Amino acid sequence: MSEITDVPVKLPAAVEGFVMHWGNLGGQWGVNRSVAQIHALLYLSDKPLHAEVIAETLGIARSNVSNSLKELTGWNLIRRVPISGDRRDHFVAETDLWEMVTRIAAGRKEREIDPAIAALRVCAAQAEDDPAVGAVARRRLKAMLDFTQTMEGWYAQMLHVPHATLAKLIRLGSRIVRYLPVKPEA
The missing domain is CATH 1.10.10.10 (Winged helix-like DNA-binding domain superfamily/Winged helix DNA-binding domain)
Known part of the structure; x- marks a missing residue:
């Protein structure tokens, strides 16, 4: 400009x-x-x-x-x-795109993901102790909590990967996937 x-x-x-x-x-x-x-x-x-x-x-x-x-x-x-x-x-x-995206992700995690995980932990714990909650609901709450915590863990790992390395990983894209064992979903 x-x-x-x-x-x-x-x-x-x-x-x-x-x-x-x-x-x-x-x-x-x-x-x-x-x-x-x-x-x-x-x-x-x-x-x-x-x-x-x-x-x-x-x-x-x-x-x-x-x-x-x-x-x-x-x-x-x-x-x-x-x-x-x-x-x-x-x-x-901020004009560094990696830094900008990292800051946005950190803010969204703090405002959205952290409260969601806290709520899921409470709900999953309550469901385990409540005989009125069916097995399907308990299993789904646990699965959602596990998934969300897994994604949070992945996010935390990615924070420590240098931006240049992350860029290389992203550019590799599908070339990496072909080396992973892929099982068809049932």
């Missing part, structure tokens, strides 16, 4: 398209559209932006921008940066 100053800019079509599309995707992922649009704008910006420019550029209310910036800061997807001679807060986005 070209230089961004204190004046709102007319975004190039590709940038505007990405910002709008990212906003729509955010809505599908359970993220407020404005939050996602601001993230997209900051991600593509080559200069730190302050809230007024963001609000004017995207046509979003200043209060909405402020709340969205707080949310993005809480997710550790953006950070404040000082600009010499300007007392306003300016923001930049």
